[in-house]
Amino acid sequence: MMGKKLFAATIGAGFMSASVQAADVEVIHWWTSGGEQKAVTVLAEEYNKLGNDKWVDTAVALGENARSLTMQRILGGDAPGAAQFNTSRQFEELIEEGLLLDLTPVAEKEGWKNFIRPSSILNPCMKDGGIYCVPVNIHSNQWLWTNKKVFADVGVKEPHTWEEFLTVAPKIQAAGYIPLAFGGQGWQERHVFDVVMIGMTDEKFWNSVWKDKDPKAASSDKMRKVFETFGALRQFTDAGAPGRNWNDATNMVITGKAAAQVMGDWARGEFAAAGKVAEVDYGCIPGPAKRPSLTLGGDAFIFPKSSDKNLEAAQMKLASMMLSPTIQAKFNNTKGSLPVRADVDLDVADACMKKGLALLDDPKATITPANNYITEDTNGQVQDLVSTFWNEPSMSVDTALSIFKGIIEDAE
Structure with missing residues (x-):
């Protein structure tokens, strides 16, 4: 600042x-x-x-x-x-x-x-x-981009919730595909975290954390489930993820190396540039969530x-x-x-x-994005926490929740 x-x-x-x-x-x-x-x-x-x-x-x-x-x-x-x-x-x-x-x-x-x-x-x-x-x-950030052929080859349906993704991901992995194309950069890690948070909760909870800056919400069981689900995604990425650019991860889906990617709607431009047809070659699932919401x-x-x-x-x-x-x-x-x-x-x-x-x-x-409610300093603290939690599996959910609560308590 x-x-x-x-x-x-x-x-x-x-x-x-x-x-x-x-x-x-x-x-x-x-x-x-x-x-x-x-x-x-x-x-x-x-x-x-x-x-x-x-x-x-x-x-x-x-x-x-x-x-x-x-x-x-x-x-x-x-x-x-x-x-x-x-x-x-x-x-x-x-x-x-x-x-x-x-x-x-x-x-x-x-x-x-x-x-x-x-x-x-x-x-x-x-x-x-x-x-x-x-x-x-x-x-809008909340999109799961999919390769239609990969899902057809594996014989599983495209997931529309995070629970469904965690169910089909092991089958996709067993078939030799990377379930989740991922870019290991701070902003991308935070991006996926936010998508999981919205997908696992709702607008009311989102606003209680970011707009109202409620420490009780930030340390609640709902927030615990967000961290647990986010952490569970690690096992379905590949070893080359650290440092990868988002568009390179998108290309993994385009070329059929990976089944899906969490990315904003700008990924659609990469599919279009590659000559791919929406809902024919690739899918776009808003959410994933039982009731899709977009920031x-x-x-x-x-x-x-x-x-x-x-x-x-x-x-x-x-x-x-x-x-x-x-x-x-x-x-x-x-x-x-x-x-x-x-x-x-x-x-x-x-x-x-x-x-x-x-x-x-x-x-x-x-939904209004989190960065409309918090300063760049607070935003940076959250991103640092999310990146540390993602890259250090030894960090417990309890520890992450405690740090997150402290950030939200002091947020401006």
């Missing part, structure tokens, strides 16, 4: 890199997989068609690395024109310190509050009457302040373009995510995207 003195020292330091021309917008993002690269190319090419301003691409592998670079660049007086974050509290200190461009003029002119849905997507962008980011998509987060772009009025105009133009109906349809169909506006042409939506849209229309099936 960054201190105010460090932020204050950078105010007025100048935010534009000397190596980038004033009319160009350098964009830092972490979209580096095959499907993601196709999606970000849509944004870059469409922006370049608008006029003399150009999209200058800076792709950085892994979200935490990209966000860290952005913070360093802003603090060093060498900010990019735009940068990707998640729709969360990740950039709230930048807003508080007055380092981000207020997009309210273009937002009011175009009526963002009228068409961006749900409200939880735009809320993290708003503070003290201003709007400081552009949400470009709606991502609705997504990606957003912030625009650091600049004294260069030409750059500011280019930033406003890019912000507007990202939310146009045409771009929303093109980008999200490629990315695997859902558009933040409902008035776009989704005739090309595949079977998996339609499942997501149906859940999006059900107010009882959508």
Whole structure:
């Protein structure tokens, strides 16, 4: 977490890199997989068609690395024109310190509050009457991606709950397949943990932990079952999991080396890029849970302040373009995510995207992500605990519960 003195020292330091021309917008993002690269190319090419301003691409592998670079660049007086974050509290200190461009003029002119849905997507962008980011998509995390042929070969049905997965996984393993394609990186371990938590509980319990920060819920029998189920998944991954990128794990499912993967809806872009057909070659199971629920987060772009009025105009133009109906349809169909506006042409939506849209229309099936309620510091503590528990099977559930309770008690 960054201190105010460090932020204050950078105010007025100048935010534009000397190596980038004033009319160009350098964009830092972490979209580096095959499907993601196709999606970000849509944004870059469409922006370049608008006029003399150009999209200058800076792709950085892994979200935490990209966000860290952005913070360093802003603090060093060498900010990019735009940068990707998640729709969360990740950039709230930048807003508080007055380092981000207020997009309210273009937002009011175009009526963002009228068409961006749900409200939880735009809320993290708003503070003290201003709007400081552009949400470009709606991502949902709770999906189990499956290889149809593997399940057919083994002769078992695709699981729709975690109990069902733990029942069929040994049979899949005995048949010579990896039951669960897994990427051993901190954010992926936390990702699966959250998916298990929602799948094993419900929205009320989720909110009691993350929104209400209730230590009793954090140390309850329900939470114990979450840790037990999460730990039980270890035996169904492979030895090559540590350090594996998420898209490499997705490729294991695409190529039939693994039966399934827990990953967000962005995995759909990898299947599409590989020429696979939804619900024919691969399956997409929301949840897994008896009653599927999806956390609705997504990606957003912030625009650091600049004294260069030409750059500011280019930033406003890019912000507007990202939310146009045409771009929303093109980008999200490629990315695997859902558009933040409902008035776009989704005739090309595949079977998996339609499942997501149906859940999006059900107010009882959508949940606010944990990182909308907790600070980045608290989020990091939870991720560290989850990673330690996953990678050190000797850690007992009792110990994990005790640490988790303490984190939630002190959460901000």
